[in-house]
Amino acid sequence: MKEQLRTLIPPANTCLLYKTPAEWRKTVIPFIEIGLKRNEKCLCVLSGHSTPEIKAQLSRGKNGVKSPVKPGLLIFESTAKFCFQNGYFNPLQILTRLQKEMQYATEKGFTALRCVFEMPAKDVPHDIFLEYAVTLNKTLSLMQTCMILCTVNQRISPPEIVRNAILAYPNLIYNGHLYHNFYCITDLPARGLKHDKLGADYWLKNLEREKNCQERAFFLTDVMEHSVQPFFAGYPDGRIKAFNPAFCRLSGYNKNELIARKWTTTLTSKKWRKVDAEFMEKLNLTKQPQHYEKEILCKNGTSVPIELFVHQISDADGLPLYYYGFINDISERRRSENALYESAERYRNLLETAPEVIYSISKQGLLLSLNPAFEKVTGWKCSDYIGKPFMALIHPEDMETAFKTFQQVLNGEIPPTYRIRIKTKSGNYIIGEFTSTPLIENGKITGEFGIGRDATTQVQSEEALREGERFLSDIFSSIQDGISILDTDMNVIRTNTAIEHTYTHNMPLCGHKCYQVYHGKTEPCPICPSRQTIKTGKPAFEIVHKTGPGGKQTGWQELYSFPLKDSKTGKLTGVIEYVRDITERKRLEDRLQQSNKMETIGRFAGGIAHDFNNLLTAIMNHSMFVRDSLAPGSRIFDDINEVIKTTERGASLTRQLLTFSRNQPVNPQVLDINNVLADMEKMLRRLVRDNIEFSIKPSKDITTVRMDKGQLEQVIVNLVVNANDAMPDGGKLVIETENTFVKHSFDYHPVNAPQGRYVMLAVSDTGTGISQDVKEHLFEPFFTTKGKNKGTGLGLATCYGIMKQNNGEIKAYSEDGKGSTFRVYMPAFENGQSIVPEQTPAQEFSAEGTETILLVDDEPAVRNIISRVLSENGYTIISNKSASKALAFAKKPQGKNIRLLITDVVMPEMSGKELAEQVKSIRPGIKVLYISGYTNNIISHHGISNHTNEFLQKPFSATGLTQKVREVLDKKSL
Structure with missing residues (x-):
């Protein structure tokens, strides 16, 4: 409302x-x-x-x-x-x-x-x-x-x-x-x-x-009175009930005349009364509107073809009360159809005898005529498409072309001959070539008249020829070595892409002398294989200088010249010049020769040192035997001591020969690596970009080492440069030092160095990290992940060689996308000698246990080692490669038996700290042991410190692992 x-x-x-x-x-x-x-x-x-x-x-x-x-x-x-x-x-x-x-x-x-x-x-x-x-x-x-x-x-x-x-x-x-x-x-x-x-x-x-x-x-009456479409209504007996003015105009009768007549007799001739009766009977049976064509008899005696739509209105019993209908005058359509039929007859004989397809199309795009040639070419019967849109025969991709040419014709233009694909009865398409012209009747354009033929074979031949030329051109352009075709006057007439890239002068190559554009000279080169081929008609080969503008030498080339002859006469018509740039190959060959020479010298020096060591060993030991048999203070005793000292100097000389045999002269000295880092700090900061946070964290009371200072500085610089390059968008770069002890047992990633005390230098970054595939080749010579002209691949290989030469070790710990840590282990040096492992009696402790441990690490090798060690000591291990799977197990009923969570600190899905917090929220009594190969500075960003009792640094021994597990489990909760 x-x-x-x-x-x-x-x-x-x-x-x-x-x-x-x-x-x-x-x-x-x-x-x-x-x-x-x-x-x-x-x-x-x-x-x-x-x-x-x-x-x-x-x-x-x-x-x-x-x-x-x-x-x-x-x-x-x-x-x-x-x-x-x-x-x-x-x-x-x-x-x-x-x-x-x-x-x-x-x-x-x-x-x-x-x-x-x-x-x-x-x-x-x-x-x-x-x-x-x-x-x-x-x-x-x-x-x-x-x-x-x-x-x-x-x-x-x-x-x-x-x-x-x-x-x-x-x-x-x-x-x-x-x-x-x-x-x-x-x-x-x-x-x-x-x-x-x-x-x-x-x-x-x-x-x-x-x-x-x-x-x-009122509305209906008004609509019908003003409608231009004739309308009438009548009773079942044929009497006319109602009609509109348009009906009067069509029939020629006025209102009073129509009221007095029956539409079944007055308006319908005898030949159409049977048709009317059939449709009225069908209307009475189906009660559905009927649509048919007939002729109405007008007052002047003429017949008008009409299209009739008849409806019925019935009473409650379904009997017809009256009929009403709408009429369309189709006289114009009938005349058009008759005219088209007559036009088709005129051309029928021509169409049936022509070898080409002859067709006509109405302005509405309907096919009016097709000659028998259409059936031979397409396989369709003419009756299948006459009266239908011609576009139905055309390939979808060619419809736009066909429509444009059709519009040109209707506009009175004569388009050039064109080709489009036509669908055949077999489902395939042929290529038709068509010529079209306007179809004119009584001075007006009524459609299109055209002639077409099957040009499939011709087009295929043309395409095969073009494809062959294109194929040869593609091969010619795709060859990575330079190719030039010269005429007999040494003018360049054709080149491929490679030769154009090789000679990027500010002038076109074709149309000029080869020695001008390739070598910057005004006359042929003295040693020119192409010139020799032109003279002899035979292939020629030379290694020549590669030159640029002004005749400047830029490298080396292999140049092959082959004669180009006429296939019919055999006459020489030109030269095919094949050029390969061998500058890099020559450079590598020179390096290889130098490397072989140095290797030979090194082996020779090493061989001499080896023989001298054998001799010196005999001299030294026998001298000691003699000295031990003499009384101290005698003249011979002192002479023998001089012999022993001289032997030691010979041994020192031998060691220098061995150093040379490793292709790197060294000057070992006792060094404090903290002092070395302090001296280098300003230089290192200049190597690091401004968007990188750089810091040095030296350990207190660091032990000295004995090695060449230049080599140590080289290692540090290489590692810092690599870390800087790994953080293009900025990050943190940390250098740390500490004393460490390498003890060989069931270690994960054991340090491949003798057991003992070492000084460890770690360079850590928060950069892009290193994938496992790259890690496998990390220390190989010439292996680099940097772009072209950005890295030699020798930096880490050099670091590796230096540490091996100094009885040390370098290890990389990284995960793709999570930064990297490089640890350098150098033998500790105190009181003039290397420190040997401390021989302290092993502390007795119980390594065994029966607790259930939930283990999480994304590195399979780590999981396998920890599972093996702890399982052999009686523990029940639930091993998982991801944090999500470990979290899911903790939620299960079996999770109530877990007493300890061992988790890596840095993992793909979540950090170990986050995992531990979620597991503790489910099982509050669980204890946690964190493990990591990163330095403290890196893992501290994940909320963990390697100084806590619940942390174990990788690599670790089996004894260290079991001892730490037992220590964490036995620790009383606060």
Whole structure:
């Protein structure tokens, strides 16, 4: 109801006919609500019992109506005071008061005046009520900003009041619906007319139905009268019931003539009556509209071809009441079809005898004619496609070309011969070659006329020839060595891509002498294989200098020259010059020769040192035997000591020869690596980019080492440069030192150096990391992951060789995308000698246990070693390669048996710290042991320190592992 009320706009005079208070409220409350929201002054003229109810609902904001805040927006008046004077209903008083309220509303800035009248119908004479309502309608037409809702209670109001309300109000609200009153009168009726005698029930029942029916009838009548399409309706006996002017124009009969005739006889000739009867019978049986073509007999005696659509309207028993139909005059179409048929006949003989396909197409793109050649070429019958769009035969990719040429023809142009693919009955496509021209009749273009032939074989031959040329050209261009074709005067006539890339001068190659563009000379080269081939007609070969502009030598080339001869006469027509750049090969050959020479010298020196060592060993040991048999202080005793000292100097000389045999001269000295790093710090900072945080973390009380200082600095520089290159977007680079002890046992990644004390130098970065595949080749000579001209592949290989030469070791620990740590192990050197392992008695402890341990490490080798060691000592191991799988097991019922979590610190899915926190949230009593191969500075970013008791550094021994596991398990929880 509310949505319907919103459609009412001033001036609107509406009457609500209701039977219950609920009906009254459902209309009056929304009516007031809409007015308040639109800033309309709302005047409620109500009986004494209605006013308190409305006020109570408005004060509670019921139904979304909020109490008005603007003064004068909502006022209440009693019906007795507003509508009656001296006990009598006074229409004049009402109208006068409404005009005053309207003026007041306008002065106070309200948009309109909205009034609700609760009509005391039983106290109002019905004739005066009708006079009041009609007068109010006229008054409201002058008051453009006022609207009224009059409410009449059907139960207590006299029938005359209800009837007069229906007659007098333009808008009625009845049974929850708003009606625009079709029966509303504009003037007071005369007494005794028909509507005076009809009751209110009649008007209410027929109000909406009559309104709709009349509006529908008026609409349909208007449509049919103005339609250009002929329409008629008739009875089953053939009499004409209705028709429109277009039907009269078609038949030639006027209205009176058609009413007196039957459409089954007057308008239908005998030859079409049987057709009509068949379709009428079919219509009666199926009750479905029928569509067919026939001829209608006109008044002037002519027949007009028509297209007829016939419908049936039946009664309740399904019997036809009448038929109606719509007619299309198809005279023009018939004439066009006949003209096309005659045109086709004229060309039929030509079409049937021509060897090429001859066709015609209408302006609509339909195939009008095809000659028998079409069947021979495509396999289709002509009847399969005549009358159908010619585009149906064309390959989808060629439709655009076909359409464009068709449009050219229709525009009067004659397009050049074109080729498109045509579909055959076998499903394959042939290539048709077509010539098209406009089809002209009576001076107008009516379509396209054309001739086509099968050009598939010709096109295939042409394509094969082009493909062969393209194939040879591709081969010629794809050969990675340079190829030039010269004429007998040594002019370059053709080159491939490689030779053009080799000689990037600022001048084209073709059309110039080869020695000008290739060697920058003004006359042929003295040793020129191409010149020799031109003279002898035989192939020639030379290794020549590669030169650039100005004759500058830039490298070396292999140059082959082959004669190019005419295949028929055998006459030399030119030279094929084949050039291969061997600059890099020559450089590698030179390096190889130098390397072989140095290797030979090294082997020779090593061989001499080896023989000298044998001799010195014999001299030294025998001298000691003699010295031990003599008394100290004797002359011979001192002489033998001099022999021993001289032998030691010979041994020192031998060691120098051995050093040389490793291709690197060394000068070992005792070094404090912390001091070396301090001396190098400024230089190292210059090697590192500004977006990298660089720091050196030396360990206190570091042990000295004995090695060549230059070699140590070289190792440090190489590792720092590599770390810098691994962090193109910035990061952290840390150098750390510490004393360590290498103890061989069941170690993971054991250090391949003798057991003992070492000084460890670690270079760590947070860069791109190293994949497992790259790690396998990390220390191989000439292996590099850097781009072209950015790395030699010798840096890490040199570091590896230096450490091997100094009895040390270098190890890499990294994961792809997670940074890298390179550890350098150098033998500790104190008091003039290397420190040997401390021979301390092994501490007795129990390595065995029965606890269940959850193990997580993404490296299979680590998991296998830990599982083997701990399983052999009685532990139950649950091994997992990922944190997610370990977390899933911890959630299972079996997870309650876990006593210890051993986890790697850095893993792909989550860190060991994160995993431990999640596992502890599930199993609070679990203890944790972290393991890692990274330095403390790296793992500290993951919330772990290698100084904690719950951490084990890789590599570790089996004893170290079992001892640490037992230590963590036995530690009492805080």
